Amino acid sequence: MGYKESYNEWLNNPYFDEDTKKELQGIAQDEKEIEERFYKELEFGTGGLRGVIGAGTNRMNIYTVRKASQGLANYIIKNNGQDKGVAIAYDCRFMSPEFADVTACCMAANGIKAYVFDALRPTPELSFALRQLHCIAGVVVTASHNPPEYNGYKVYWEDGAQVSVPRDEEIIDEVNRVQITEAKTMSLDEAKSRGLYNVIGEEIDDKYMGELKKLIIHPEVITEMADDIKIVYSPFHGTGNVPVRRILKELGFKNVYVVPEQELPDPKFTTLDYPNPEDPKAFTLALKLAKEKDADIVLATDPDADRLGIYAKDTKTGEYVPFTGNMSGMLIGEYRISEQKRLGTLPANGALVKTIVTTNLADAIARSYGLTLIEVLTGFKYIGDQIKRFEQDGSHEYVFGLEESYGCLAGTHARDKDAVCAVMCLAEAAAFYKKNGLTLWDQMINIYEKYGYYREGIHTITLKGIDGAEQIKAMMEKIRTDPPKAFGELGVNKFVDYEKGPDVTGLPVSNVLYFDLENDSWCCVRPSGTEPKIKFYMGVKGTSLEDSDKRLEALKEAVIAMA
Numbered sequence: 001m002g003y004k005e006s007y008n009e010w011l012n013n014p015y016f017d018e019d020t021k022k023e024l025q026g027i028a029q030d031e032k033e034i035e036e037r038f039y040k041e042l043e044f045g046t047g048g049l050r051g052v053i054g055a056g057t058n059r060m061n062i063y064t065v066r067k068a069s070q071g072l073a074n075y076i077i078k079n080n081g082q083d084k085g086v087a088i089a090y091d092c093r094f095m096s097p098e099f100a101d102v103t104a105c106c107m108a109a110n111g112i113k114a115y116v117f118d119a120l121r122p123t124p125e126l127s128f129a130l131r132q133l134h135c136i137a138g139v140v141v142t143a144s145h146n147p148p149e150y151n152g153y154k155v156y157w158e159d160g161a162q163v164s165v166p167r168d169e170e171i172i173d174e175v176n177r178v179q180i181t182e183a184k185t186m187s188l189d190e191a192k193s194r195g196l197y198n199v200i201g202e203e204i205d206d207k208y209m210g211e212l213k214k215l216i217i218h219p220e221v222i223t224e225m226a227d228d229i230k231i232v233y234s235p236f237h238g239t240g241n242v243p244v245r246r247i248l249k250e251l252g253f254k255n256v257y258v259v260p261e262q263e264l265p266d267p268k269f270t271t272l273d274y275p276n277p278e279d280p281k282a283f284t285l286a287l288k289l290a291k292e293k294d295a296d297i298v299l300a301t302d303p304d305a306d307r308l309g310i311y312a313k314d315t316k317t318g319e320y321v322p323f324t325g326n327m328s329g330m331l332i333g334e335y336r337i338s339e340q341k342r343l344g345t346l347p348a349n350g351a352l353v354k355t356i357v358t359t360n361l362a363d364a365i366a367r368s369y370g371l372t373l374i375e376v377l378t379g380f381k382y383i384g385d386q387i388k389r390f391e392q393d394g395s396h397e398y399v400f401g402l403e404e405s406y407g408c409l410a411g412t413h414a415r416d417k418d419a420v421c422a423v424m425c426l427a428e429a430a431a432f433y434k435k436n437g438l439t440l441w442d443q444m445i446n447i448y449e450k451y452g453y454y455r456e457g458i459h460t461i462t463l464k465g466i467d468g469a470e471q472i473k474a475m476m477e478k479i480r481t482d483p484p485k486a487f488g489e490l491g492v493n494k495f496v497d498y499e500k501g502p503d504v505t506g507l508p509v510s511n512v513l514y515f516d517l518e519n520d521s522w523c524c525v526r527p528s529g530t531e532p533k534i535k536f537y538m539g540v541k542g543t544s545l546e547d548s549d550k551r552l553e554a555l556k557e558a559v560i561a562m563a
Contacts, residue, residue, distance in 0.1 A: 003034060003035050003037075003038035003039045004034065004038075006038040006057055007024065007034050007037070007038045007056075010024055010038075010055065010056070010057075011024055011025070013181065015181045016063065020055045020061070020063075023054065023055045024055050024056070035466070036056075036058065036465060036466070037054065037055065037056025037057070037058050037059055038056050038057050038058060039058065039466060040057065040058050041057045041058065041064070041180075042057065042058050042059060042060065042064050044068050044071065044171075044172050044175040044176070045172070045529055046163070046164075046165075046168040046169070046172070046379075046529065047154055047155075047162060047168075047379070047381075047529055048068070048139075048152060048153045048154040048155045048162075049064065049065070049068055049152055049153040050143055050146065050150060050151075050152035050153070050531075051064075051150065051151075051152070052149050052150055053094055053095055053149060053150065053151050057180070060095070060099070060150070060151045060152070060153075061095075062098065062099070062102045063180055063183075064180070065099045065102045065103060065141075065153060066102050066103075066106050066180075066183040066185060067175065067178050067179075067180045067183045068153055068175050069102065069103045069106035069107060069139075069183065070106055070110070070175075070178045070182070070183035070184060071171065071172075071174040071175030071176070071177065071178045072086075072137065072139070072155060072171060072174070072175070073106060073107055073110040073112055073184075074110075074174045074177075074178070075170060075171045075174040076110075076112060076136055076137060077110065077112075078174075079136070081136030081137070081158070082110070082111055082112045082136075084134060084135050084136035084158070085112060085113035085114065085115055085133065085134075085135045085136065085198075086103075086104075086107050086112055086113070086114055086115070086130075086135055086136065086137045086138060086139060087115045087116075087126060087129050087130035087133055087135045087137075087138040087139075087200065088100050088103055088104055088114055088115065088116045088117070088126075088138070088139045088140075088141070089116075089117045089120075089121045089122075089123065089125065089126035089129070089138070089139075089140045089141070090117070090120055090121075090140070090141035090142065091120050091123075091140075091141065091142040091143075091238060091239050091303050091304045092120050092237055092238050092239060092265035092266065092267055092303055093141075093142065093143060093148070093150075093151050093267050093303065094148065094149075094151065094267040095151055096120070096141045096142070096151060096267075099141045099151065099153065100116055100117075100139075100141050101116070101188060102185070103139050103141070103153075104116050104188075104191065104197050105185045105186050105187070105188060105191050105197070106183060106184055106185050106186075107196070108186045108190075108191035108194070108196035108197055109184035109185050109186040109191075110184055111196075112196070113195070113196050113197075113198060114191070114196060114197050114198065115129070115130075115133055115135065115198045115199075115200050116197065116198070116199060116200065117129075117199075117200045117201075117204075118199050118200065118201050120238075120239045120265060121239055121243075122239045122240060122243060122301075122304060122305035122306065122418075122419070122420055123140045123142060123144075123154070123239075123304040123305065123306040123416060124305070124306055124409075124414040124416050124417065124418035124419070124420060124421065125204070125205070125208050125243070125414075125420075126138050126139075126140045126156065127156060127160040127161070127384075127414040127415050127416045127418075128160065128204070128207075128208050128211065128413055128414045129200060129204045129208070130156060130158065130160060131158070131159070131160045131415075132204060132207060133200075133204075134158075135158060136157070136158050137155065137156060137157055137158065138155070138156035138157075138160075139153060139154065139155055139156070140153075140154045140156070140304065141153055142154065142303065142304040143303075144302055144303065144304050144306070144307070145274070145275050145276035145277070145278075145302040145303065145307065146531065147269075147274060147275075148267060148268050148269050148275075155168075155171060156415075156416075159384070159385075159387075159388045159415060160384065160414060160415035160416070161380075161381050161384025161385055161387070161388065161415035161416065162379070162380070162381035162384065162416065163381070164379075164381045164382060164384075164385045165508045205243070208243070208413070209243070209246060209247060209250065211411070211413035212247055212411075212413065212420065212421055212424055213247075213250070213251070214411070214413075215410050215411045215413075215421065215424070215425070216251065216424070216428055217336065217339050217340070217343070217428065218339070218428065218431075218432055219251070221428070221431050221432050221435055222251055222252050222253070222427075222428060222431050223252055224431075224435065225431040225432075225434055225435050226251075226252040226253050226254050226431070227254050227255070228431075228434060229253060229255065229296055229297075229427065229430055229431050229434060230255040230257070230293055230294060230295040230296050230297075231248065231253060231255065231256045231257065231295060231296065231297055231298075231299065231427060231430075232257045232258075232259065232286050232289050232290040232293060232295040232297070232298045232299070233245070233248075233256060233257070233258050233259070233286075233298075233299045233300070233301075233423070234258070234259040234262045234263075234283075234285065234286045234299070234300040234301075235258070235262065235263065235300075235301055235305070236262055236269070236272060236275045236277070236282065236300055236301065236302060236303055237262055237263075237264065237265055237266040237267075237269055237270075237271070237272070237275065237303065238265070238275070238301065238302065238303030238304060238305060239301075239303065239304055239305045240301035240305035240419060240420060240423075241258070241263055241264070241265075243305070243420045244299075244301065244305070244419075244420055244423050245258065247420060247423070247424050248423070248424070248427060251424065251427070251428075253427060255293075257289055257293050257295065259285050259286050259289055261285050262285060262286075269303075271285060275302060275303050276302060277300045277301065277302055277307055277308060277309025277406050278309065278325070278405070278406060280322060282300065282309070283298065283300060283309070283311060283322075286298050286300055286311075287311065287320055290311070290313075290320060291320075295313070296312070296313055296430055296434065296439065296440075297310060297311070297312050297313070297426065297427070297430050297440060298310065298311040298312075298320055299423055299426065299427075301419040301420070301423065302406075302419070305418075305419045305420055306380075306407055306416060306417045306418060306419050307325070307405065307406040307407050307417065307419055308328065308406055308407075308408075308419040308422040308423060308426070309322075309323075309325075309328075309406055310322075310323045310328050310426060310440075311323070312430075312439055312440035312441045312444075313439055313441065314439065314441045315439055315441075315442075321441050323440075323444070324404070324406075324456060325402075325403070325404050325405055325406035325407065325408075326358060326359035326361065326402075326404050326454075326456050327444060328406070328408075328422070328426065329358075329359075329362075329402035329403075329404075329406075329407075329408040330359060330361050330362065330365065330402070330447065331426070331429065331440060331443065331444055331447065332400070332402075332408060332410065332422060332425045332426060332429060333352065333362070333365060333400045333402065333408070334365055334443075334447050335425070335428075335429040335432065335433075335443075336399075336400060336410055336425065337352075337365065337369050337371070337399060337400065338369070339432075340399075341369055346369065346371075346399070347396075347397035347399065349372070349395070349396050349397055350369075350370075350371045350372070350396065350397050350398075350399040351371060351372040351373075351374050351386070351390065351396035351397065351398060351399060352365065352366045352371045352372070352373055352374070352399055352400050352401070353374045353375075353376060353383045353386050353387075353398065353400075353401040353402075354373070354374075354375060354376075354383075354401065354402055354403065355375070355376055355377065355378045355379070355380075355382065355383070355403045355404065356375050356376070356377060356378060356498075356507075356512070356514060356524060357378050357403075357404050357524045357526075357537040358402060358403050358404045359404065359454050359456050359539060360454055360520070360522070360539060360541070361447070361451055361452070361454035362402065364451040364452065364454070365451065368450075368451070371399060372396055374386060374396075375507075376507065377498070377507050377508060377510050377512070378403070378510075378512070378526060378529075379403075379529070380401075380403055380407055380409070380416050380417045381416070383401040383402075383403070383409065383417075384415035384416060386398070386401070387401075387412050387415055388415070391412075398412055402417075403417065404456060404458075404537065407419070407422075408422055409421065410422075410425050426440070429443075445545075448545070452520075452541045452542075452543075453541065453542040453543060453544055453545060453547065453548035454539065454540075454541050454548070455539065455540055455541075455542065455545075455548040455549060455551070455552045456537070456538065456539040456540075456552070457537075457538050457539075457552050457555075457556050458535060458536065458537050458538070459535075459536040459538070459556055459559050459560055459563065460533050460534070460535050460536070461475075461533065461534050461536075461563060462531070462532060462533050463532055463533070463534070464532045465532070468532050469532065472527050472532070472533075472534045473527075475534055475563070476511060476513070476525070476527060476534070479513055479525055479562075480497060480499070480513060483495045483513070483515070484515075484562055487515065487517060487521075487523055487555060487558040487559060487562065488554055488555065488557065488558030488561075489554070489558075490517040490518045490519060490521050490555065490558070491517065491518045492515050492516070492517060493516045493517060493518060494515075494516040495513070495514070495515055495516075496513070496514040496515075496516070497512075497513055498510040498511070498512040498513070498514065499511060499512075510526075511526060511527060512524065512525070512526040513525045513526070517555075519540070519541070519551070520540065520541035521538070521539065521540045521541070521551070521555060522538065522539050523536060523537065523538045523555065523559060524536075524537040524538070525537075534563075536559045536563060538552070538555050538556065538559060539552075540552045540555055
């Protein structure tokens with residue numbers, strides 16, 4: 001069926017509601033918009049759904065969400081998991097509560113119990129909750145840090161991690177078999193009356209907080225320094241506001257200042273161009289408040305609170321210095337690992353897990369403390385998968401995991417990156433280092449001096465729409481078939497194509513190209529799995545901040561010239 005036929009089907013089929021039809025009638029004269037909305041079905045990928053909200057097969061709406069839920073329900077039933085139920089969480093975005101209920105009612109219509117949070121919650125708490133409730137699967141309705149017109153749908157399995165190979169592909173197959181008008185549903189009232197719609201509340205919140213507190217290494221230092229540490233925090237209008245404030249308060253931190261303009265849920269993200277802790281402009285209000293309060297650290301979590309961005313004060317200049325996700329992750333990792341080593345609690349078979357596009361500083365830290373360094377594909381679900389494997393085969397004990405995109409996890413209470421946990425760990429580290437006369441920036445420099453000045457960057461090209469997808473595909477194919485022999489002055493030591501699969505790479509098949517370069521440098525190319533982008537990751541190692549920044553800039557210029 002062509003896009004025009006699909007458009008007319010939605011206009012005329014009684015399955016679709018009148019509001020949907022009215023929206024589509026409004027674009028009747030816009031051929032390009034009709035094509036964009038109907039030229040394909042919104043792809044259910046390895047991470048679930050993500051797209052612009054609106055009517056059409058290539059948009060996020062109650063019908064595409066219901067179709068995805070029906071495919072997931074079919075898969076659950078095939079795997080005899082229908083008696084275990086599905087946990088569902090949602091964020092602050094437009095249509096998030098509605099999509100959560102659409103998912104729940106579809107599950108109910110298939111005889112599967114749904115457990116739905118009573119209000120917005122962080123993504124990592126969903127990972128925690130589904131294991132507490134012994135569910136077969138979980139769903140988080142979120143588009144993470146995407147612009148406000150987006151929403152998404154992420155699927156988790158009973159181990160608490162996002163679905164990975166081969167389960168993700170099997171679920172995709174089930175979703176693709178579902179005709180959009182054949183997805184089942186049930187009224188909310190009926191689902192509740194039949195005991196198929198259940199509300200999750202504070203009991204899970206309390207257990208989640210309890211697990212986080214177990215990860216604290218030096219509660220006595222927090223108690224000693226709680227009056228001296230000043231923390232500015234922004235939830236970016238999202239799910240982190242309540243749990244972050246709660247954990248800091250219960251640990252005893254006295255001076256926590258929340259950015260008032262960004263405290264409450266706002267699906268428009270009115271105060272932000274882009275609700276992403278990677279964007280320096282997103283910290284404008286937080287930094288203003290930090291200067292007013294003379295804060296030690298400035299923290300911000302993305303809308304679903306799985307990613308954390310930070311600034312820390314440099315007392316020598318009085319300025320607040322931004323940390324990349326690699327830097328903040330390694331700051332937490334070095335603190336926890338070094339203190340566990342000093343206290344004799346670091347496991348002899350401990351493992352540090354990172355993705356292939358994450359800093360090589362992780363490798364150096366792992367070597368220093370005798371930990372096994374394990375690399376996985378991009379996506380925290382692969383780190384979650386390692387935790388499960390460790391528990392099954394006893395080969396290693398998970399110590400810490402991180403990815404470059406501002407996500408990390410201490411502990412195994414969740415199987416996804418957890419910014420609430422990261423806030424807690426950074427606040428503890430700030431207290432510990434301040435007691436020892438150091439700021440977090442001082443400690444970051446100490447880490448660089450100890451291991452080398454590892455610095456990383458990224459070059460992103462955004463190509464939207466039908467043409468954009470084809471351009472990204474063509475760019476990847478060109479680099480794959482004719483890989484460069486050098487990036488500027490850096491020769492290529494080794495080229496790895498992850499599409500060749502486990503026999504060559506030791507990892508699952510993935511559309512990723514990796515270049516090991518001279519002078520401890522590297523570059524990795526991959527299309528985004530959630531946005532219309534192609535990404536060029538890169539890293540260098542220098543002898544000072546100035547040297548490493550110079551090396552990184554030269555590598556980035558070479559990448560841009562090649563792209």
